[in-house]
Amino acid sequence: MSRNPSNAAERRARIDENTKQSPDKHREAAVGGGCGCASVGSQSTGCGTGLGPATASALERIESELRAFELAERQRLGLVPDPAHWSDANPQDFSAEERGKTQLLFGGLTAAHDAILEAGLQSLGYNAKALPYADVEALQTGKEFGNRGQCNPTYFTVGNLVKHLVKMRDVDKISTDDIIRNNAFVTFGACGPCRFGTYVTEYRKALRDSGFPGFRVMALSQEGPQDDIGGTATAIDTNLQFYVVVLKGLMAGDIINLLGYRNRPYEIEAGATDAAIKESIEAVRNAFLEGRSILRAMSQVRRAFAKVKVNRLQPKPKVAIIGEFWAMTTEGDGNYRLQRFLEEEGAECDIQIITAWALYIIWTLSYDIRESTMLRRRKGEIDRFEGLAPRRGILFAWLGGRAMKLVFGTFAKLGGLKGYKLPNMKEIAALAHEYYPNQLRGGEGHMEVGKVIQTAKKKKDHMIISVKPFGCMPSSGVSDGVQSLVSARFPEVEFLPIETTGDSAVNAYSRIQMALFRARAKAHAEFQDALKATGLTIEEAARRVEGKSSLSQALNYPGHKVTGTAANVVYELG
Numbered sequence: 001m002s003r004n005p006s007n008a009a010e011r012r013a014r015i016d017e018n019t020k021q022s023p024d025k026h027r028e029a030a031v032g033g034g035c036g037c038a039s040v041g042s043q044s045t046g047c048g049t050g051l052g053p054a055t056a057s058a059l060e061r062i063e064s065e066l067r068a069f070e071l072a073e074r075q076r077l078g079l080v081p082d083p084a085h086w087s088d089a090n091p092q093d094f095s096a097e098e099r100g101k102t103q104l105l106f107g108g109l110t111a112a113h114d115a116i117l118e119a120g121l122q123s124l125g126y127n128a129k130a131l132p133y134a135d136v137e138a139l140q141t142g143k144e145f146g147n148r149g150q151c152n153p154t155y156f157t158v159g160n161l162v163k164h165l166v167k168m169r170d171v172d173k174i175s176t177d178d179i180i181r182n183n184a185f186v187t188f189g190a191c192g193p194c195r196f197g198t199y200v201t202e203y204r205k206a207l208r209d210s211g212f213p214g215f216r217v218m219a220l221s222q223e224g225p226q227d228d229i230g231g232t233a234t235a236i237d238t239n240l241q242f243y244v245v246v247l248k249g250l251m252a253g254d255i256i257n258l259l260g261y262r263n264r265p266y267e268i269e270a271g272a273t274d275a276a277i278k279e280s281i282e283a284v285r286n287a288f289l290e291g292r293s294i295l296r297a298m299s300q301v302r303r304a305f306a307k308v309k310v311n312r313l314q315p316k317p318k319v320a321i322i323g324e325f326w327a328m329t330t331e332g333d334g335n336y337r338l339q340r341f342l343e344e345e346g347a348e349c350d351i352q353i354i355t356a357w358a359l360y361i362i363w364t365l366s367y368d369i370r371e372s373t374m375l376r377r378r379k380g381e382i383d384r385f386e387g388l389a390p391r392r393g394i395l396f397a398w399l400g401g402r403a404m405k406l407v408f409g410t411f412a413k414l415g416g417l418k419g420y421k422l423p424n425m426k427e428i429a430a431l432a433h434e435y436y437p438n439q440l441r442g443g444e445g446h447m448e449v450g451k452v453i454q455t456a457k458k459k460k461d462h463m464i465i466s467v468k469p470f471g472c473m474p475s476s477g478v479s480d481g482v483q484s485l486v487s488a489r490f491p492e493v494e495f496l497p498i499e500t501t502g503d504s505a506v507n508a509y510s511r512i513q514m515a516l517f518r519a520r521a522k523a524h525a526e527f528q529d530a531l532k533a534t535g536l537t538i539e540e541a542a543r544r545v546e547g548k549s550s551l552s553q554a555l556n557y558p559g560h561k562v563t564g565t566a567a568n569v570v571y572e573l574g
């Protein structure tokens with residue numbers, strides 16, 4: 001609605017004109033009360049406008065109609081600020097009786113992890129359901145209902161939940177009341193320091209604004225049950241058994257993924273690796289659901305991958321995918337389906353696993369306890385880090401780390417994952433420390449920096465892609481800031497940070513293709529060097545592989561001498 005002053009002046013002139021032409025009307029209006037100024041007959045004491053009372057009254061009425069119209073339009077367009085401040089009601093009621101019938105939604109990891117965790121939680125009596133991948137539609141939904149200025153993973157994950165509930169309501173025709181009553185969302189959270197600390201509030205805000213007020217969101221702390229953020233004091237029993245099931249599921253998922261990424265680029269029969277992954281996931285899921293041993297299920301994983309035949313004598317660039325945790329882990333639109341794109345472009349992906357993240361969390365616990373014991377306290381002040389408590393804490397962290405490595409090692413051995421070494425957190429911290437203080441948290445902390453230096457020193461990958469979500473605070477500081485210096489000091493590393501906004505895949509793909517060109521050249525040169533060093537021709541190498549059937553099996557992976565897998569196979573043959 002235009003509030004143009006010239007229009008108002010025109011209106012006023014027209015009214016004056018009308019008034020001049022109808023003196024009787026003017027008088028009637030004045031007698032009828034007019035603008036509210038005291039008036040006697042046709043004499044007005046004036047309202048200070050210099051206009052007659054009828055004119056002033058008409059103007060006032062028009063102005064008031066305009067104001068009402070403007071307000072109505074602003075309300076219609078959602079431009080009227082709500083004076084009532086939003087507060088998070090934080091509904092958490094989830095009783096033990098509801099455990100079996102309330103559907104617990106979760107998701108956000110890889111396909112293998114989500115499917116396995118679903119079965120793991122069901123084995124504990126929860127009616128768990130993994131959400132489908134977060135796609136671009138989820139991102140748009142998140143942006144529609146989320147606060148401004150959030151990071152991309154927030155929009156993707158929050159939007160994915162809202163999108164799912166909207167589908168339940170609009171497509172499956174489940175009433176909103178039933179959706180709110182019979183479903184809840186469970187996720188991991190933290191107290192910060194980046195936007196990860198606000199995820200839970202974001203979920204609730206978006207759920208309210210999208211028509212699901214009161215939908216329950218329960219956050220488990222990634223640091224363990226003692227720090228649970230809310231809701232878990234109810235029917236989600238975060239006891240040792242719960243965490244053991246979750247960790248076993250995560251490790252099994254990690255091993256299946258590692259086997260998949262090692263083999264898909266080299267498979268002889270297209271689709272054989274995906275079939276083995278599917279069979280492996282089913283084996284682990286069934287073990288959880290039927291209460292059978294996960295160790296036996298891991299043996300089934302090995303048997304599933306043993307069927308895949310590979311030809312590793314193809315020099316391919318090995319590309320590490322690092323960066324923000326969710327963005328580097330997801331296999332959906334959140335990173336432009338990066339892993340599949342790299343494989344289609346002829347690369348082998350070196351992925352980061354979730355067990356490594358768990359080891360980092362354990363490392364931070366232990367490190368923080370040590371640091372806290374150095375703090376000077378006021379006289380007589382006692383805190384939880386006094387006395388034997390720090391040593392106990394460090395011991396528990398150490399034991400937790402050891403147990404995790406032991407279980408992972410056992411699963412890996414049974415699953416047929418040979419030669420994989422879990423990252424050494426102390427080493428990564430020491431490598432990164434000069435460039436990024438170990439005390440800084442948020443995102444991957446110092447890990448991204450440490451991994452790049454480690455790659456340079458150990459020749460682990462031909463290229464590193466750091467996935468940096470749009471709006472991510474820690475990633476921006478690391479990928480755009482600190483890594484510039486690291487890349488300058490280690491120029492042998494092909495480091496490529498890509499920002500994922502969710503809607504510019506073509507830009508990201510084209511930058512990756514350019515960097516891959518150089519990485520591919522390195523892989524080929526390295527392969528030729530290996531042939532030269534061993535005196536083999538490619539035909540002779542192929543003959544030797546054919547002569548030893550185990551070398552074309554997916555479970556066989558060459559030891560690390562140089563970066564490329566094909567070159568390493570040649571060194572093993574030579």
Ligand code: SF4
Pocket residue numbers: 151152153154194195196324325326442443444469471472473474475
């Ligand atoms: S690390 Fe970055 S992308 Fe991830 S939650 Fe924090 S701010 Fe968001």
